[in-house]
Structure formats: C-alpha cells, structure tokens
Amino acid sequence: GEDVEQSLFLSVREGDSSVINCTYTDSSSTYLYWYKQEPGAGLQLLTYIFSNMDMKQDQRLTVLLNKKDKHLSLRIADTQTGDSAIYFCAERGSGGYNKLIFGAGTRLAVHP
C-alpha cells in the first residue's frame, strides 16, 4: 500500500542548513509535496516537485528527488528560528482522485 515515512525530529543551529528526508512507496506518484505547519496554524504549501524532475530550487529551499530509491529531501539553507515548525512530506495517491498521503511530520527545532 501507499506509505510515506520521515524522521520525527531534527535539531539544527541557526545559520546552518537543514535537511529533512522522506521515503515513499508508491512508484506511480506523480507529485510530491512539502508542507510546513507552524504551531496552531494550518498547512502551508512550501514547494512541490513533479516526478520527472530530479531537483527543484526555490530561494532557500532545495528539493531533491531520487525516484529509483523513492527518496525525497528538503534542504533549507541558512536556517532561521522562523523555520521552526513541523514539515510534512506528502505524495499524491494513485487514482484519479484528490488524496494526499502524508508522512507523520518532522519537527524542526532551530537553536541559537
């Protein structure tokens, strides 16, 4: 079945790069997403990548996709305290309908 896994916690120093990793099982996934959830808030779409791409860069964010290993990563350059949040990896489920399969979320803590 469809499954998305990510590590639960990551702690980094302010100014360093953060790398959040995710693995998925559905090889037919066409889109993979990264969402950010700040305390008490909804999910904010950070970025997404189409499955025929290997990399996508958007300012401080870099997404790498290894389709062979079904591995997705999100790199945040120059991590700031405002980046502290839970980051969810999600894949669009197979089938023609509107379902996202989410990982459990990685809590990123940024310390001085």
Next chain:
Amino acid sequence: EAQVTQNPRYLITVTGKKLTVTCSQNMNHEYMSWYRQDPGLGLRQIYYSMNVEVTDKGDVPEGYKVSRKEKRNFPLILESPSPNQTSLYFCASSQYSNQPQHFGDGTRLSIL
C-alpha cells in the same frame, strides 16, 4: 484573499451530540477534502469531493458524513461523536486533482 475557512476553530463537546464543522473556499475549486491529524500518524483523508453532489470515502470515513450542495462549501458532519474522533481536522481544496491543495487553519475537536 484566496482562502479556505473552517469553523469552529475549537470545540469541546460530549459523546453523542451531533456536530458540524463547516468549510468554505473562495477560489471556485472543484476538489475539496477533509483530513484528520493525529500525533505520529500525519494527516489521513476522511472524505473528498470532486464537484457538487459528488463525494467519496477516503481512508478513515467511519463515523463521518459530508455533503457538497454548493461548490464553495463542504461541511463535515459527526452524527454521534465518540472520544476516538478527538483530533485536529483540516479542510483542503484544489482546482484539479493534480494541483496542490490549499488548507484551512484547522479545527480542534475534543469529544468527552
């Protein structure tokens, strides 16, 4: 401003007392979904809708109902809430099934 609006944001109620969580989007999106978020499990889809009067079950539909009488609204109904439905609920919408979903700010339900 494009947004998905959920009400209420917080609700504490008792077992068996019917409740409705409303969701409204102002983007004229075709697709709408309801998810629940539980610790360590990420978000799981409850129900989704592809258009007016077209709804279908997601992964965890038991104990929930939905309706889509108008394009902008997609209420979630708990006819007889139980404590295991205590959770954080999110509504989401997208124009097409392969487009990124926009999420509301969430509704935290506590069923005592």
